[in-house]
Amino acid sequence: MTPDTTLSSLQKSPEADMIELHNLTKQFEHFTAVDSISLQIETGEFFGLLGPNGAGKTTTIGMLSTLLLPTSGEIRIDGELLTRKRQDLKRKVSVITQEYSMRQDMDMDEIMEYQGRLYFMPVKQIRARTEELFAFAGLTEHRRKTIRKLSGGMKRKLMVCRALLTEPEILLLDEPTAGMDAISRRQMWSLLRQLNEKGLTILLTTHYIEEAQSLCKRVALMNGGRLNEIDTPAHLIENLGAYAVDELLDDGIHSRYFHERSKAIACLSGLTGQCTLRDTTLEDVFVEQVGKRLS
Structure with missing residues (x-):
């Protein structure tokens, strides 16, 4: 099974402005982490938030995932207001964080089955989807290894597979290649490109220049919680x-x-x-x- 013949379920029909942020703001006591940002990300777009550590990128991802609530402003998915109560909208979104948030004593299959059960997926569906994703990511031969025995690159790939298990329409990536070696980083880039080519909308936060320049259709330059400019890297x-x-x-x-x-x-x-x-x-x-x- 090759990447070109897998994950056909990701091919989406084009729509306008899947993600919309309107004057989105997040304050922590007297500190403003995100300061009234507005942007639109189209269906199927590979969009990058580019900025140094502390720019507000991770906080923005936190609000998009509903782990954090905005102080003011709003987020809309397909024109609908995103809140913690909107399970239908939340199911469209999967997040990959900077941290390896997986139990070290589990193997890959156990990680995937645990994730699927959290979303009340039938076991048969979990296992079929796991086979498909592992083949796509090149992880099949490593599936019996426990997490503690995986390389950093394999852990990142597994996190991508776990995030895709529920067939989301939007993938949020917070510094997905942080700490990876050059070869693993480029393998991850190839994986993400293939997912985007199949119609998955991707929002990437990074401070790696080459990563944003290579992957993203458009980028937003972010600093101090504000967006400075939004355009294509080439422009x-x-x-x-x-x-x-x-x-x-x-x-x-x-x-x-x-x-x-x-x-x-x-x-x-x-x-x-x-x-x-x-x-x-x-x-x-x-x-x-x-x-x-x-x-």
Whole structure:
């Protein structure tokens, strides 16, 4: 069974604006973690919240999953107001957190069956769906291993499988590749791309530039609980200038941005110190807008 022939149930018909946030705000006593953000995420979109630690990304995910209640503002799924009482809307959403929230003494099959029983799924359906998901994620041969014996990459893949067990329409990913090695990270990217291609709406939070730039159709730059700008990665970079010239000075690296490579080379040739020419990244856009790096 190949990824292209599995998970056909994820193919959804196109609709408008599956997720809508309207002036969403979350305060903790005197601290505002999320400050009146508004955005729309379309059905089938791969959307990224990009920002440094403490930007408000995880708090936003917490409100979308209803683990946290907004101080003000609202969230709508398919035009309907999302609340903790709306089980029909909550069932459309699955969340993968930063932490490995699985019992270490269970094996993969036990994790999946436990998750299915929480949602009152028939055992036959749980097992059929588990077979399909394990084949898709390349986990079948490891299914009898207990969680404590799995690599970080396999744990992340299992968390994806667990999240997909109930056939959600929206997948919320909070720093899904944090702590993973480069090979495992790219395997996860491939898995997420295939899911999105089958129609799953994905909201990803990350501070990894390459991850957001590679996976997301659009990104929102977030800092201090606010959204700075929402656009495609390519357009954000194009607006700043696709080519960057870095010059190392006594007080650090100074960057200049150019829309044309010839002008960047001309600038580079006129500098006498240590300098380099490179492609502009999303992090450059973020630094120019908020004045600090993402890591």
